[in-house]
Amino acid sequence: VEQGNDTELQKLLVEFHYADIAEILDELNLDQAVYVIKLLDSETTSDILKELDEGIREKVLRSLSTKEIAEEVEELDSDDAADIIAELPEERQQAVIEQIEDEEHKAEITELLTYDEDSAGGLMAKELVKVYETWTVAGCMRRIRGQAEEVTRVHSVYVVNKEEKLIGRLSLKDLIVAKNEKKIADIVKVNVDYVNVNENVEEVAKIMAKYDLEAIPVVDDNKTLLGRITIDDIVDVMKEEAEKDYQLAAGITSDVEADDSILELTKARLPWLLIGMFGGIGAASIINGFSDAMLKFPALLMFIPLIQATAGNVGVQSSAIVVQGLTNNTVDGKILSRLLKEFFLGLVNGLAIAAIVLVISHFVFETSYLESLTICVALITVIIMAALIGTFVPIFLDKRGIDAAVATGPFITTSNDVFGIFIYFLIAKMILQF
């Protein structure tokens, strides 16, 4: 494709959706990607830029002049434009903003850059269709024609009073169905959901998902209408959130992809491996501490991996359920009743597994009665303890305002491993009296 046959390539690419072109560019090398981008008209390229993989976009932007970036940004909605500018190094940000020709767009982008990227303000777009309560339906339709051309998608029409305060919304459907001479104030839906500009994006996502909203207006503390957030941005937030939780549960500390460099992957993976390592060394100390006694009962050593694996698995299960419940707001404050439930759950699971292990250890490994008893009592205790720890730690972290998702995966596995082995030896000491 890359043999310099420009016009043909141009014709070919015009047929594609920008999201598809972005996907193709992600696969090309930098020179080729920049070459293709310069070939296309700026409306398409700005959309492509928006869709590109973050790492590649950074490189492409580096090879464009500030003037060229300003031109791209000019074509985008204010929220996408602000996102792209925010990725630039500080000194280039200013240069790009200064070269944006549309003064209104420039002001909007500058405003959006002031908000925290995890707040509603950081996600919202300034483009929206706004009408005043005193207008008539016919006048409204006329004005909307003007406003709507700038807005990619009209979800709702927001109704404000003369102080620019949000008082309600209209759907385009309501407008189309309503009679021309009616006043907006008569048909406005005053029960409008809105979020504060400083609200956390995860909270915004929850609200939009709960009420099945496609767009939500963003207001400041005085209820002045500032912008709107649309569902497609929220879909991205939800995806990132789910990926982050998933990676945390798997012990990956920063957002990496399979195609990142070995160095980046190591940086994301080594921290948890080190914590696991210290856990393993802790376990070694425990075994070392009991080593003399253990030589008298070598059969017990065989079951260390079983105790350890079970403790880890139970802990991960319990914590995952709690973390998910916390994410969905279905877990309320009653810690005590929840722990009681985990206690019984652990007891049921523990009894089931201990019964099977009892039979196998006794008949296959020919452990003595006391040894078998030790193994089973330890298993049940460890399962209950792991379930309680797995439940308690995320709730505790959540109450302290820490993201409970960090308490899943390797964290819970490691602590339960060490704790489980310790309990095992403690119970062995009591039953076997060494």
Place this chain on the structure above:
Amino acid sequence: VEQGNDTELQKLLVEFHYADIAEILDELNLDQAVYVIKLLDSETTSDILKELDEGIREKVLRSLSTKEIAEEVEELDSDDAADIIAELPEERQQAVIEQIEDEEHKAEITELLTYDEDSAGGLMAKELVKVYETWTVAGCMRRIRGQAEEVTRVHSVYVVNKEEKLIGRLSLKDLIVAKNEKKIADIVKVNVDYVNVNENVEEVAKIMAKYDLEAIPVVDDNKTLLGRITIDDIVDVMKEEAEKDYQLAAGITSDVEADDSILELTKARLPWLLIGMFGGIGAASIINGFSDAMLKFPALLMFIPLIQATAGNVGVQSSAIVVQGLTNNTVDGKILSRLLKEFFLGLVNGLAIAAIVLVISHFVFETSYLESLTICVALITVIIMAALIGTFVPIFLDKRGIDAAVATGPFITTSNDVFGIFIYFLIAKMILQF
């Protein structure tokens, strides 16, 4: 609240959004919930029913007559109606459908019930706004007024030819902005995305997320327009998908919540614990097989938990990255280069961890040189093997058409545990020559 003060309660609840009422009802007992539902008008209650937690909805529906359910269903969009009916036991389904008065609605629901719930057909709604290419903008607006009253939200207007085949779409914005006398055929956007009725919902979600769509038309093999899927349904699909993957990674085999009964939670959790148990017993057999030799080198036993934990952690990390890459379509077919990368990644991580363990084991636990060497070589080997297995298994399962997410969490942990311990003893045997 529940003291029989009906009118007051009614007044109070009218102020709430149905999603909030549903949340309150989730907390009440069954009698109270049914009582409240009978108090409210059927338009609100049908929306509440839709939002209720599945378990509670099932109980509420059981205490309503088929006539009452039919009335509720009558108020809902065809997709939500079909979903609720699909949850009923077979014999009640028929009875409810027969009592739906609106013949068109009845036919639509019956059609939707025939599709697989994981297909586009199972997710789509029949309600949409459809216009023929031969109409004018003014005529179109007139007809849309009629159709739109039945449709909760008008996203796009779909344009069909006289054989009912989809040829394009219009946004309401296009219609409002266009001149009255224009023909639809002149303003239609023919580059319309659509999905086949048999397409898997996860694929639909990917397409809608990629192209930032808010609604997508669903067609049959002849491109006849059958229905449409809106983004709010996709948000639910994405949430469920993310939750399912997360739970699989945590070793939970069926969709459970923190508030489910102990029996349900045990059913979801015990299977993986049993697999972990058999893994632990496998590890016990391996240790047993090497037991005589091990008594000569008791220091090696201390490091079993370390080897096991590290193998598990590395495996989970590798598999999680691959599974996420597969979900996002960023992992392509080149298995060999990916395995090579994991090999080097494992080598880097392994060397780092082995170096620390070498120092600690030698100075703190006073292991001999050969013992320390054994531990370090085993650690590096195990880390590399675990990384390779964690990468290979998900890709292999995916190529076989099996959901790679099952290969994460306890599955990879357990197999790596056992394998890791086996490698450890094998290397010990080679180096220490027992």
